[in-house]
Amino acid sequence: MDELILRRDKNIVKIWPYLDDLSSxxxxxxxxxxxxxxxxxxxxxxxxxxxxxxxxxxFALLNLCxxxxxxxxxxxxxxxxxxxxxxxxxxxxxxxILSDKLRVNTLDLFQECHINREPRxxxxxxxxxxxxxxxxxxxxxxxxxxxxxxxxxxxSRWVLAKLHPMLFRKYDVDVVMLIELMNEMVKNTQDHAQSxxxxxxxxxxxxxxxxxxxxxxxxxxxIGIHGTVLNYLRVNEVKGLSPDAWRSFSIADxxxxxxxxxxxxxxxxxxxxGLGLPTILDLARELGLDLSALDTQAFLLIDDDGQNxxxxxxxxxxSLDKSMGFGYYGRLKF
Amino acid sequence: MTKINVFDDYEINALCSREDVxxxxxxxxxxxxxxxxxxxxxxxFDGCVADYDATAHLIxxxxxxxxxxxxxxxxxxxxVKMNGSSKKEFIYHKLFLGSSIFGLTDKxxxxxxxxxxxxxxxxxxxxxxxxxxxxxxxxxxxILPQR
Numbered sequence: 001m002d003e004l005i006l007r008r009d010k011n012i013v014k015i016w017p018y019l020d021d022l023s024s025x026x027x028x029x030x031x032x033x034x035x036x037x038x039x040x041x042x043x044x045x046x047x048x049x050x051x052x053x054x055x056x057x058x059f060a061l062l063n064l065c066x067x068x069x070x071x072x073x074x075x076x077x078x079x080x081x082x083x084x085x086x087x088x089x090x091x092x093x094x095x096x097i098l099s100d101k102l103r104v105n106t107l108d109l110f111q112e113c114h115i116n117r118e119p120r121x122x123x124x125x126x127x128x129x130x131x132x133x134x135x136x137x138x139x140x141x142x143x144x145x146x147x148x149x150x151x152x153x154x155x156s157r158w159v160l161a162k163l164h165p166m167l168f169r170k171y172d173v174d175v176v177m178l179i180e181l182m183n184e185m186v187k188n189t190q191d192h193a194q195s196x197x198x199x200x201x202x203x204x205x206x207x208x209x210x211x212x213x214x215x216x217x218x219x220x221x222x223i224g225i226h227g228t229v230l231n232y233l234r235v236n237e238v239k240g241l242s243p244d245a246w247r248s249f250s251i252a253d254x255x256x257x258x259x260x261x262x263x264x265x266x267x268x269x270x271x272x273x274g275l276g277l278p279t280i281l282d283l284a285r286e287l288g289l290d291l292s293a294l295d296t297q298a299f300l301l302i303d304d305d306g307q308n309x310x311x312x313x314x315x316x317x318x319s320l321d322k323s324m325g326f327g328y329y330g331r332l333k334f
Numbered sequence: 335m336t337k338i339n340v341f342d343d344y345e346i347n348a349l350c351s352r353e354d355v356x357x358x359x360x361x362x363x364x365x366x367x368x369x370x371x372x373x374x375x376x377x378x379f380d381g382c383v384a385d386y387d388a389t390a391h392l393i394x395x396x397x398x399x400x401x402x403x404x405x406x407x408x409x410x411x412x413x414v415k416m417n418g419s420s421k422k423e424f425i426y427h428k429l430f431l432g433s434s435i436f437g438l439t440d441k442x443x444x445x446x447x448x449x450x451x452x453x454x455x456x457x458x459x460x461x462x463x464x465x466x467x468x469x470x471x472x473x474x475x476x477i478l479p480q481r
Contacts, residue, residue: 262443
């Protein structure tokens, strides 16, 4: 029976149906069941994707790329059955980013798979309720080791050009503070992960009540805050800590240290002042942003009013079964 | 009084690098702003995304413009209207980190806030300038030098 199940699934990776929901964050894409030798072409099966938005899809994309990147396989995309979903995924560049990161075969004996590479906003208008939802194209923040903040600078121009005219003085939201927070987050990601990062953004506007919600995710291919702190402690002395403290450092300890103003694992580079994470926390709280993160094997509530203490973080950390990479998720009502 | 509203007057929604600020300063100069005989400059960052270092560069420029010049009286005022986080550390980092006038090139570490206040206050006193920082979330402005 086990053998039968393995044979049935061995060349398919099924994609979670609800790519608009936080639950997709904790769905792990596995490769252990795939055929090792006989067939190296794997179907990425998007057929049952039923809902999607950019903020959650960006994180699913990151997880997929992380899980599948290391193998020498070739991937085939099985498109969503729902054509509206398929168009959304094409327009927000889900498949084009996927094919940049993985070896995707777009042509086989039977059919050709077209991949759109031109980013387009997906705007849906619920006329009955007068609610407009905009899914932004998933933005790749490119890491350039020769010009470490180039990707950040490009991103800051992009996010400013998109968000400022859409929200400033049109809604009751401090868009300047929001952009400053996103900038700080991306800067931090680029400095520490030294990898590309993906940002997804969705805005829902009630055009009658002039209220709405903005949701975003920002994830990277690095080792996360916990891993970065551990690596730092392995080779650096920190006042008040024994040299082998890292051996027993929990994720709560790492977060307490990382969110202490002035602590930086990034050395004394001119542009890095160790302001990043505490600033992100301050801005999130002042904005009323519901901010969380996935890191190592945990989901963490960052913005909660808890103190920056071991006990405070322990209350806000939820353990998962498997490492999901690193990323922030933020949701702001306005 | 010279009023500079970064977004409304100049349609600038970001001052995130020294290059951004240099371009802005050029535009100010082209318009003859600020004028040397003015006793007060009011700069309003409403609607403008600003980053530390860049902002400090602009504040340095404005303070230099207000420094006593021959034939003009001292006791001038720089009023800064800002938003964002209202934490004092954040405000100070945003306005002063990277300032060459105040010599503040590194972040505020634990217990260093008083030292920053002293440095800023001494420098402002020496130049006969008062800084008034008005934040949209604070009831009272921060007045420097501290008395």
